[in-house]
Amino acid sequence: MNFWDALTSWAERLPNKSAVVSLTGELTYAQLAGRAQHLAHTLRELPEQRVGILANDPITMAVGFHGAALAGKTLVILDPSWPEALLHTMVSTLKCAHIMTDFSAADLQKIPATVFTISEGADNAPWVAQELPEDRELLIICTSGTTSRPKAIIRTARSWQCSVEVGAPILKATEASITLSPGPISHGLGLYSLVESIHTGGTFVGSGRWSTQGAKNLLGRLRCNRVVTVPTILDRLFSDMELQQLASIRWVISGGESLSPRIVAQLQTLPSYESCVEHFGSSEHSLIAYSHRDTNEQLSDGFSGQLFPTVSVHLHEVDPVTGIGTAYVDSPFNAIGYDPQTAPSIARCNASTSTLDQARQISDQQIAFIRREDGMLNLHGNNIHPAEIIAVFSTLNMTEVKIHRDTESDKPRLIAYVRSPVIDGELLREKLFEQLPVFKIPHEVVSLNSWPQGFSGKASITTLSDDAPEILKRIQIR
Incomplete structure (x- = not known):
């Protein structure tokens, strides 16, 4: 089911259920669908295919994503942490003539584009969908970069929909999930968890960027049962929060780096804790492999886990002693590649692509990745x-x-x-x-x-x- 149909289905079944909760307020499923529909009407009037979004607030991102998806536009995710010069360069390079934002107009006076905020619109507007090809550009997500220019990765609607549908059961994203994502919403993990939560009928809870007070505020308002974040923020949750504030957490989903035994041991002290799923992937490939971290065991050579269903990996230039080679991923989740204005073509082997990560094959379904910092x-x-x-x-x-x-x-x-x-x-x-x-x-x-x-x-x-x-x-x- 495509992203718009999933949203409207939940809006019809559970109109008053909270879809997104942030520090600025919240939107029910009916309100989110109505505002996204209103935005889609505006976006359809724009002649350009690509439209940018520069946002810290998960509510802005949720409306912007679903409005762009309905309008058939490509949503370009711009990073609020970029220096002004880099932001201007990326806006021009990626041809964003129009940018949606929750920043003040005064902060963006010099940006080379037309900037507008997302109006509330009519929450009860009729939901009119249109047939759109699944292989169209849906998203452009940029890799991290502060001084050098980031690579812009092109994702199709089909690749993202497929990754959400296959990954959600493993990553505990369900209608019953109340997901706290306390990191930035413009980065891959935060954005993915927002879209995943709404697509599966859960409630997404986020501050849009890490802040101790923001996390305390949100945890005081809702009994979140799922956390999606990176190890450094998990560490901060434990150091900055009382155990009682985390008492309702049942599932922890971690990505980006390996969890330490100390953090895993702390998770197991939570009163409602059931399991932790650690996953490995990239913006170019989305989900690749996962591991259930229910023990204090830590592998010294990076991440080891099971491939997600439908994903396969083969290795090039394998070292005969260590068994380590360059991983090429064949998956329906794969991105098209890089925007040619920001990076050379992605490495390919037939249908497989590679970000040149190093790995060792353990079995057909088990793989060990050597994280880049461990290479x-x-x-x-x-x-x-x-x-x-x-x-x-x-x-x-x-x-x-x-x-x-x-x-x-x-x-x-x-x-x-x-x-x-x-x-x-x-x-x-x-x-x-x-x-x-x-x-x-x-x-x-x-x-x-x-x-x-x-x-x-x-x-x-x-x-x-x-x-x-x-x-x-x-x-x-x-």
């Missing part, structure tokens, strides 16, 4: 696998470690960032020199009280400043 590094001509270094830290009960190659100085250095209380430097040096060759030993170990967080909610150590409040201690090792 092999080269320092002064030496190949270094972060998993080897992380394994040494684990012998000291330090399980949350990120290895980074710092190229800012004249001589590139290896730095280990550890989310851990301050440790004894001499003991750490002893263990590292005892178990690793010198070229694999970090030059410096940085103890953090929490992972620094980028706009998307993911851990972002590359932007950590020397005086960042997260830093507890720096230990020079060699």
Whole structure:
């Protein structure tokens, strides 16, 4: 069922049920359908195929997405975290002559497009659909980028509909789900969880960007039973909230990075907790693989899980020793590729495409992905696998470690960032020199009280400043 038909079906069956709840208010299914229909009439009058949306509020995004879907337009998701110059460049590059927004007009005076807010319209407007091809452009989602230009990924209506319909049962998205998504709504995970929740008749609850107070406000208003987010925000939920505020959470859906054993153990203390599903994917491929994280087990070489139904993966250039190769994904969820104005063509092998992620095939349906931050590094001509270094830290009960190659100085250095209380430097040096060759030993170990967080909610150590409040201690090792 397409996105508009699903929305109107729920609006007819459950008109007064809350579809979207944000810090600014809420919309029932009937109100959402009415406002999206009103917006679609406006969008159909525009001669251009693409229309942009620049929004922090989930209500704006919900109306904008379904209005564009009904009108047959391509919705271009613009990132509120982009610097002004990058925003202007992307608007021009992606040919967004019109942009919907919940920003004030004064903030967007210089933008090279016609900017308008979404009016409330008539909640009881007749729902008139039109037959639209499923292989049309539905969305353009941009990869992260603050200084360099992001890649714009083109998704068809069919690819997104199929991913939602296949993934929803595994990811616990049902009519009974009240989903808290406390991260940015303009990034892949937040946007996907919004559309998924509405398509399956649930209630979506979101602040549009991470804020402790915003999350507390929303959890005080609704008894959310499902959370969709990234590990750094899960970590903040536990550190900033009382356990009672999270007491109704039954299902946790996590993506973007591996969950630490500490966070998994904290999840299991929740009174209503049933299960956690960790998934791996990309904006180019949507869902690829998933794993049920019901134990404290953590794999040291990245993400390991089962392929989603209808997804298959094969490897190119396989290392005969490690079994690791470049993953090519064949899936009905795959994006068309990149907009040619923002990136070269995506790597292809017949119907399969690749973002050059590295993986090891375990069986036909089981696969282990080497997350990009865990991939092999080269320092002064030496190949270094972060998993080897992380394994040494684990012998000291330090399980949350990120290895980074710092190229800012004249001589590139290896730095280990550890989310851990301050440790004894001499003991750490002893263990590292005892178990690793010198070229694999970090030059410096940085103890953090929490992972620094980028706009998307993911851990972002590359932007950590020397005086960042997260830093507890720096230990020079060699």
